[in-house]
Amino acid sequence: MNPTVAARAEELHQLQNDKRGVMVSRMFAVLLVVQYIACVSAAFAVSPYAWAGKERVLHMHVWVAILAGAGITILPLLLAIFRPAAPLTRHVIAASQMLSSALLIHLTGGRIETHFHVFGSLAFLAFYLDWKVIMTATVVVAADHFARGVFWPESVYGVTDPEWWRFLEHAGWVAFEDVFLIWSCIFGQRELRAAALRQAEVEQLTEMEQLKTAALEMALTEIRTATA
Amino acid sequence: MEQVTEPMKKQMKRRLLTAGLILAASVWIATVAAAYEAIRRFETTPGLPASAPRTWPAATAVTRTPGTWSLVMLVHPHCSCSRASVTELAEIVEKSRRDVQPTVLVYRPQGMAAGWERTSVYDAATRIRRARVLLDRDGVEARNFGGFTSGQTFLYDDKGRLRFAGGVTSLRGHAGLNSGRMDVIRIANERTGNGSHPVFGCAITTRGETR
Numbered sequence: 001m002n003p004t005v006a007a008r009a010e011e012l013h014q015l016q017n018d019k020r021g022v023m024v025s026r027m028f029a030v031l032l033v034v035q036y037i038a039c040v041s042a043a044f045a046v047s048p049y050a051w052a053g054k055e056r057v058l059h060m061h062v063w064v065a066i067l068a069g070a071g072i073t074i075l076p077l078l079l080a081i082f083r084p085a086a087p088l089t090r091h092v093i094a095a096s097q098m099l100s101s102a103l104l105i106h107l108t109g110g111r112i113e114t115h116f117h118v119f120g121s122l123a124f125l126a127f128y129l130d131w132k133v134i135m136t137a138t139v140v141v142a143a144d145h146f147a148r149g150v151f152w153p154e155s156v157y158g159v160t161d162p163e164w165w166r167f168l169e170h171a172g173w174v175a176f177e178d179v180f181l182i183w184s185c186i187f188g189q190r191e192l193r194a195a196a197l198r199q200a201e202v203e204q205l206t207e208m209e210q211l212k213t214a215a216l217e218m219a220l221t222e223i224r225t226a227t228a
Numbered sequence: 229m230e231q232v233t234e235p236m237k238k239q240m241k242r243r244l245l246t247a248g249l250i251l252a253a254s255v256w257i258a259t260v261a262a263a264y265e266a267i268r269r270f271e272t273t274p275g276l277p278a279s280a281p282r283t284w285p286a287a288t289a290v291t292r293t294p295g296t297w298s299l300v301m302l303v304h305p306h307c308s309c310s311r312a313s314v315t316e317l318a319e320i321v322e323k324s325r326r327d328v329q330p331t332v333l334v335y336r337p338q339g340m341a342a343g344w345e346r347t348s349v350y351d352a353a354t355r356i357r358r359a360r361v362l363l364d365r366d367g368v369e370a371r372n373f374g375g376f377t378s379g380q381t382f383l384y385d386d387k388g389r390l391r392f393a394g395g396v397t398s399l400r401g402h403a404g405l406n407s408g409r410m411d412v413i414r415i416a417n418e419r420t421g422n423g424s425h426p427v428f429g430c431a432i433t434t435r436g437e438t439r
Contacts, residue, residue, distance in 0.1 A: 046308055047308030047309070047401070048308075049306065050307075050430055051304055051306050051307055051378075051430040051431070052430060052431040053335075053337060053367070053431060053432065053433065054337040054339075054340065056306070059308065060266065060267075060270045061308075063266075064263055064266060064267060067259065067263070068259055068260070068262070068263030068266075070259075071255055071256060071258070071259020071260065071262075071263070072256065072259060072260065072263075074252050074255055074256060075249070075252040075253055075255070075256035078248065078249060078252050079249065082245060082249075083249075092256075096256075099260060103263070106267060109308075109309075109311065109312055109401045109402060109403065110401075110402045110403065110404060147264075151268070152268050152271075152272065154272070154398035154399050154402070154406065155268070155271060155272075155398075155399055155402065
């Protein structure tokens with residue numbers, strides 16, 4: 001392959017990836033804010049107060065939703081605004097997205113339905129077409145389950161003495177989805193690379209055509225001048 | 229005076245942005261750690277355990293059907309954690325022998341507006357098969373049974389002997405498999421053994437309010 005075409009193809013591929021990164025990061029910036037509002041709303045809707053007889057105080061979940069929700073959201077939001085194309089941004093977004101899932105699951109009392117947020121988020125993260133981002137999200141889910149399984153097992157498994165490998169069972173379902181998402185990311189990158197190469201070849205051909213046309217025009221001008 | 233050039237401005241801007249991002253990263257890590265610890269502490273801290281009478285309380289107005297086992301749960305209708313307890317109670321009733329009579333005692337303090345106790349927790353309790361839902365005015369029955377915490381469950385056998393006292397959730401507000409639920413089902417079905425489990429929920433009465 002012509003090295004000039006290859007270099008241009010690589011440049012075009014990088015440009016495409018950056019453009020996609022910016023678009024997806026901005027989408028996540030909006031999503032993170034929406035999720036934050038949803039978390040706070042869920043806390044107010046599900047458990048607004050803790051009671052002692054007829055006395056009530058604001059429930060701990062409301063504080064957690066407001067403070068932890070904001071804390072989880074702030075870094076990926078700033079990165080998505082100021083460094084939308086940077087690889088670090090997408091990894092922080094992936095980790096935050098999984099932490100938001102964990103928070104939302106907790107605030108809804110561990111509802112099975114809320115666990116779909118994890119799987120939906122993984123699919124959204126695949127928009128980056130970067131399989132390493134999927135891996136970051138998976139590591140966060142597995143680490144969360146592993147840490148809770150060690151220090152706080154009832155929160156994940158309902159019993160205090162689960163088998164050590166139980167976190168693998170939960171993470172296994174995420175891995176199941178990962179296989180297809182990672183495959184789609186690799187396939188998508190291959191397609192992007194092929195498209196970039198085609199564009200680089202077209203650009204080179206166009207450039208060659210333009211040079212030929214210019215040379216022909218110059219020759220014609222010289223002939224006209226000579227025959228005049 | 230030194231003139232601020234364009235590259236210097238750019239460098240200052242970059243430094244400011246880097247400092248902002250480092251600060252945000254620190255807040256992010258600290259928040260995640262603090263949230264985990266706060267949630268862990270909140271969820272794993274049980275309520276006051278009951279000092280339940282070993283036999284069916286004489287003072288209670290709750291009637292016991294002869295020849296049946298009695299499963300009694302104390303519930304604060306506004307305690308969001310108790311939704312999980314009621315869900316677990318429904319599960320226990322489904323998986324236990326039919327001669328276990330469930331009763332849900334819904335706390336209602338004096339001086340509250342009409343319908344104060346009609347919450348989603350109350351509605352969920354009314355949907356439990358075979359369950360009686362009774363109002364516990366001012367926590368009198370909670371005191372009779374020696375219970376303090378919403379979600380507190382008692383299982384008495386057909387002779388009125390206490391077989392289980394405790395909660396039926398693994399944590400505050402978490403429905404799902406747990407040893408409290410499993411113990412009640414096992415004792416009710418096999419008719420052997422005793423059990424206890426930490427109870428997670430809002431306070432109905434305090435120690436100072438006991439008889």
